[in-house]
Amino acid sequence: MTSTLRAVARHLLPEQPYFRLLRATKRMYYAGTARQCPVCGGGFRRFLPAGLDLPLFREKNIVGGGRAPEVVCPGCWSLNRERLLLLYLRAKTRIFAGPTTLLHIAPEPGLSKILSRTPTIRYVSTDLGRGNVMVRSDVTQLPIRDQSCDAVICCHVLEHVIDDVAGMREICRVLRPGGWAILQVPIALSEAQTLEDLSVTSPEGRERLYGQSDHVRLYGRDYRDRLEAAGFRVELYRYGSDLGRDALARHGVLADEDIHICYRDVGAPQ
Ligand SMILES: [Zn+2]
Structure with a gap:
């Protein structure tokens, strides 16, 4: 859709029909093999570029942030990290095979649609700000019983939360012993230590330090230590590199994104 057509459509249509039209146009324009x-099962010529182009992302080798050429699906607008996660969940977990109580925090729309419609999954979604979730809640104070979830998915949330350790502990609390959580965040691979200055509160200052105006820290390679201090046993799995070059390109996912699989072990101290 050209910018002129976009402007005309925006002028003529209310927001929802406008976005539906934009999606349908992109889906057709980028259709391919x-x-x-x-996530949506669609075939395309390519995925679409997205992300901020800041020097910080290159200087600090931030995985899960910055501008990249193939990020967004033209059919469903899923992001590369959402596609990687779904591939992982399908290939390496049993949530599609057996009964699973799953809490999805700040749910990605496409993934949420799939998980909530899966008969084996008792699905609960939650978010602090969005209205289209089943429970409105803060990740540091989940209105969910102790040890009631088999699995939790919470991606790109903790970097927005002032007391992230409280959020990690809360997720650990609602997991049953033996349960697991996937807790993804942007990580600066060049940094051993997480960069966090709580005296910086302006959007400009946060963007300069962390690469995004609503982030409150930039995690370093010690992210795993923070998760373990909150009570998890953590395994890192660079699943993208297992997929091979052809599958990486075909699904538009990153090779160097570690999936953080966080277990609440049976008998772990709480
Ligand atoms: Zn899609």
Whole structure:
């Protein structure tokens, strides 16, 4: 859709129909076979670029942030990290095979649709700000019983939370012993220590320090230590590198994104 057509459509249509039209147009324009989205099942010529182009992302080698050429699916607008997560969940977990109580925090729309419609999954979604979730809550104070979830998915949330350790502990609390959580955040691979200055509160200052105006820290390679201090046993799995070059390109996912699988072990101290 050209910018002129976009302007006319925006002027003529209310927001929802406008976005539906924009999506349908992009889906048709980018239709093809070189790329395949695991979230919507669509075939495309390519995925779409997205992200901020700041020097910080390159200087600090931040995985899960910055501008990249193939990020967004033209069919469902899923992001590369959402596609990687779905591929992982399908291939490496049993949530699609057996009964699973799953809490999805700040749910990605495409993934949420799939998980909530899966018969084996008792699905609960929650978010602090959005209205289209089942429970409105803060990750540091989840209105959910102790040890009632088999699994939790919470991606790109903790970097927004002032007391992230309280959020990690809260997720650990609601997991049953033996349960697991996937807790993804942007990580600066060049940094051993997490960069956090709580005296910086302005959007400009946060963007300069962390790469995004609503982030309150930039995690370093010690992210795993923070998770373990909150009570988890953590395994890192660079699943993208297992997929091979062809599948990486076809699904538009990153090779160097570690999936943080956080277990609440049976008998772990709480
Ligand atoms: Zn898609």
